[in-house]
Amino acid sequence: MSLTGTPFFLFALLLLIVAFVLPFAVWGRVAGPPAVKGLARLLMLLFAQVTAITVVFLLVNNANNLYDNWGDLLGTGNHIDAARNLGPDGLGGKNLKDQPKVHQQFRPADDPVVGPNVQMTDLKGQISGVNGEVYVWLPPQYNDPAYKDKKFPVVELLPGYPGSSKSWLGSLKVAQQLAPLMQSGAVKPFILVSPRTNVLPNADSGCVNLPGKVNADSWLTVDVRQMIIDNFRAGDKPDAWGLAGYSAGAHCASKLALAHPDRYRAAVAMSGYNDPAIEPDSLAGKDPKLRVETNPIHILKAANDAGKPPRTALYISGAAADGYQAGMGLKQLAKQPTTVNVQMIPASAGGHTVPVWKRQVPEIFRWFGLFLHA
CATH class of the missing domain: 3.40.50.1820 (Alpha/Beta hydrolase fold, catalytic domain)
Known part of the structure; x- marks a missing residue:
């Protein structure tokens, strides 16, 4: 999927919505020992942060045309x-x-x-x-x-x-x-x-x-x-x-x-x-x-x-x-x-x-x- 294309931006936006809704939906339903519950909730928070950063990066990149493709971004x-x-x-x-x-x-x-x-x-x-x-x-x-x-x-x-x-x-x-x-x-x-x-x-x-x-x-x-x-x-x-x-x-x-x-x-x-x-x-x-x-x-x-x-x-x-x-x-x-x-x-x-x-x-x-x- 292209780094600068609309499909990837919409996909990232969809993930952000899921990441925002997910903790509200399952936070209190996580089962298992306290350590497992804590890890699951931490992963949900990290997922939300990563998706939010990704969406902001895509907005900035698409507005300024900094990186044209994945190869430019990753240096490959x-x-x-x-x-x-x-x-x-x-x-x-x-x-x-x-x-x-x-x-x-x-x-x-x-x-x-x-x-x-x-x-x-x-x-x-x-x-x-x-x-x-x-x-x-x-x-x-x-x-x-x-x-x-x-x-x-x-x-x-x-x-x-x-x-x-x-x-x-x-x-x-x-x-x-x-x-x-x-x-x-x-x-x-x-x-x-x-x-x-x-x-x-x-x-x-x-x-x-x-x-x-x-x-x-x-x-x-x-x-x-x-x-x-x-x-x-x-x-x-x-x-x-x-x-x-x-x-x-x-x-x-x-x-x-x-x-x-x-x-x-x-x-x-x-x-x-x-x-x-x-x-x-x-x-x-x-x-x-x-x-x-x-x-x-x-x-x-x-x-x-x-x-x-x-x-x-x-x-x-x-x-x-x-x-x-x-x-x-x-x-x-x-x-x-x-x-x-x-x-x-x-x-x-x-x-x-x-x-x-x-x-x-x-x-x-x-x-x-x-x-x-x-």
């Missing part, structure tokens, strides 16, 4: 086929132009929580050695005959940690919010891509390449990106691609955009951070070398020192001590053509929560419209 899922050293460019010496096109079979999304018109595929990363599901939503204009020869810009959506590939589409309702705005012309049409980022058991990949462990950077910036280009009318230039993330996904978005200006033009980071060690489960945060090298501050400073500030636009939002200072640190380093727009979110807005990020969706996509075009 395996999404790594290989993790060889791919070098500084994350390509392992390969030229993407020489690689055969990746033709994927897509099917309707298997969970109604993501909303209508969402499709998905299971991708095996030929470069990264990572495999996982990828959700895709096409804008209203995509199938309009007037746009049949037009390519579209793309935004990759990255959740926090733990986080499901369904989170932006399910919890933040990004497609449902944007569809009428795109239809009316208030927001430019974008292809939305939501790939799996939870690829390691009980660890945050930090969206980095770590030989022998994971190539999460190449999964997102090479395999997923190229698959979308090969299967849809998506732009293939950096100006057509952006990243958006919240929390740990915000760290990834700003890091990947700054590290790969040859692949991305813009990124949005909501309630993020620069130092990966802020996330205790981060692989990058636990590795002294990676902790420095994958910090967006270091990436931007190194590019500036080399005389090559990246042509990257960043939109960073957050409250005090929850992303704002991280954004200001990058803004102070930014040199043309790098631009950093920092927005302060008041503490009264709701904190480090899905409703805060959900409310920002229309604004951040209007901002993307200033920079992304196919």
Whole structure:
């Protein structure tokens, strides 16, 4: 039974009702020695507590899309086929132009929580050695005959940690919010891509390449990106691609955009951070070398020192001590053509929560419209 499906939630709710009614029905009828009676009553109380905790967990998980399935929750899922050293460019010496096109079979999304018109595929990363599901939503204009020869810009959506590939589409309702705005012309049409980022058991990949462990950077910036280009009318230039993330996904978005200006033009980071060690489960945060090298501050400073500030636009939002200072640190380093727009979110807005990020969706996509075009 699926962890996130309605049937399991209803089953858990039914068990909770039984656990609540059971003591009232049989408490005084338990027979046997005092020790047996005490044990039976203790088990009834434990049963009630476990079922109550389960129902609360399911409510929180379904609202925030933290764990996608049992494998994610229990740390038994395996999404790594290989993790060889791919070098500084994350390509392992390969030229993407020489690689055969990746033709994927897509099917309707298997969970109604993501909303209508969402499709998905299971991708095996030929470069990264990572495999996982990828959700895709096409804008209203995509199938309009007037746009049949037009390519579209793309935004990759990255959740926090733990986080499901369904989170932006399910919890933040990004497609449902944007569809009428795109239809009316208030927001430019974008292809939305939501790939799996939870690829390691009980660890945050930090969206980095770590030989022998994971190539999460190449999964997102090479395999997923190229698959979308090969299967849809998506732009293939950096100006057509952006990243958006919240929390740990915000760290990834700003890091990947700054590290790969040859692949991305813009990124949005909501309630993020620069130092990966802020996330205790981060692989990058636990590795002294990676902790420095994958910090967006270091990436931007190194590019500036080399005389090559990246042509990257960043939109960073957050409250005090929850992303704002991280954004200001990058803004102070930014040199043309790098631009950093920092927005302060008041503490009264709701904190480090899905409703805060959900409310920002229309604004951040209007901002993307200033920079992304196919």
